[in-house]
Amino acid sequence: MPAAGHVPVLRDAFVEALCHRPDGRYVDATFGRGGHARALLARLGAAGRLLALDRDPEAVAEGRRLVAEDGRFSIRHAPFGELDAVLADEGWNEVDGVGFDLGVSSPQLDEAGRGFSFGREGPLDMRMDPTRGPSLADRLARVDERTLARVLRDHGDERYAARIARAILRARREGRMKTTRDLENACFHAVPPHARYGRTHPATRTFQALRIWVNDEMGQLEAGLNAAMDHLAPGGRLVVISFHSGEDRRVRDLIEARVHPCTCPPEFPVCVCGRTPSMRWLQKKPLRPSEAECAANPRARTARMRVAERLA
Numbered sequence: 001m002p003a004a005g006h007v008p009v010l011r012d013a014f015v016e017a018l019c020h021r022p023d024g025r026y027v028d029a030t031f032g033r034g035g036h037a038r039a040l041l042a043r044l045g046a047a048g049r050l051l052a053l054d055r056d057p058e059a060v061a062e063g064r065r066l067v068a069e070d071g072r073f074s075i076r077h078a079p080f081g082e083l084d085a086v087l088a089d090e091g092w093n094e095v096d097g098v099g100f101d102l103g104v105s106s107p108q109l110d111e112a113g114r115g116f117s118f119g120r121e122g123p124l125d126m127r128m129d130p131t132r133g134p135s136l137a138d139r140l141a142r143v144d145e146r147t148l149a150r151v152l153r154d155h156g157d158e159r160y161a162a163r164i165a166r167a168i169l170r171a172r173r174e175g176r177m178k179t180t181r182d183l184e185n186a187c188f189h190a191v192p193p194h195a196r197y198g199r200t201h202p203a204t205r206t207f208q209a210l211r212i213w214v215n216d217e218m219g220q221l222e223a224g225l226n227a228a229m230d231h232l233a234p235g236g237r238l239v240v241i242s243f244h245s246g247e248d249r250r251v252r253d254l255i256e257a258r259v260h261p262c263t264c265p266p267e268f269p270v271c272v273c274g275r276t277p278s279m280r281w282l283q284k285k286p287l288r289p290s291e292a293e294c295a296a297n298p299r300a301r302t303a304r305m306r307v308a309e310r311l312a
């Protein structure tokens with residue numbers, strides 16, 4: 001049975017890649033409902049330790065129940081962009097593995113009140129941590145049209161970004177932008193008629209882009225992955241599951257910068273920049289879920305997993 005409504009994606013591959021020492025110290029940077037964490041604890045020995053993070057208070061509440069069941073487990077309510085400070089606070093200078101299962105959990109998407117989904121009317125919120133930072137409504141109240149169009153293009157690859165941004169801000173000025181249904185309607189009417197009834201709903205990319213913007217997901221990713229790689233012990237593993245191509249590209253580039261850090265021109269016979277590799281790829285070509293997993297769990301369809309190891 002999935003842990004409280006979230007089916008963990010690529011669970012066995014994730015645990016297999018991450019856990020190379022059963023008595024090691026591990027971090028699950030995205031606890032969610034604990035599907036990966038529980039599978040990892042099942043692999044760890046009595047001396048193994050798992051520290052989890054999540055920025056969502058509801059995920060952390062679920063994690064506290066697991067703390068009561070298993071003395072090897074602990075959880076912190078923090079964004080993984082603050083991983084460096086969390087590890088310092090725990091006195092964990094080196095860890096044997098850090099796993100990230102990015103994006104939102106099924107309970108977050110399914111609960112209309114969080115404002116993540118179209119098709120379910122809810123407030124314009126979209127914060128993974130509703131106790132911190134501006135909501136989507138707060139941001140839309142201040143943003144200008146050019147910035148909004150850039151957000152839709154950069155984080156959603158939305159080809160009708162300019163038209164949708166204009167429609168959202170017009171609706172806001174006219175007092176017609178209060179709920180996720182209003183946002184969905186604005187997207188639907190902004191795109192040309194032939195684009196309204198395709199395979200994906202015309203609001204899909206806008207909702208994704210706005211969620212990434214509200215939660216500063218790209219800033220979080222950069223800070224979180226860099227902190228993870230800084231704290232890996234030799235042989236320690238970094239495992240990352242991402243769910244859209246922009247995110248996966250960023251993961252690849254952040255790891256690649258440590259696999260091939262040398263900046264010398266290719267015609268130089270020897271390296272003079274002095275930057276030496278600190279990571280190596282274990283899974284460079286992303287691992288995808290099987291057809292059977294995607295059929296059983298449609299949210300797995302876009303998942304890609306990359307794995308790298310800290311060099312000595």
Ligand SMILES: C[S@@+](CC[C@H](N)C(=O)[O-])C[C@H]1O[C@@H](n2cnc3c(N)ncnc32)[C@H](O)[C@@H]1O
Nearest residue numbers: 008030032033034035036054055056079080101
């Ligand atoms: C896909 S779910 C993880 C599911 C989890 N692996 C499981 O098996 O139940 C992603 C989780 O990561 C959390 N999350 C996303 N970005 C985060 C960040 N920057 N810092 C901490 N948690 C984050 C979300 O709140 C959500 O609970």
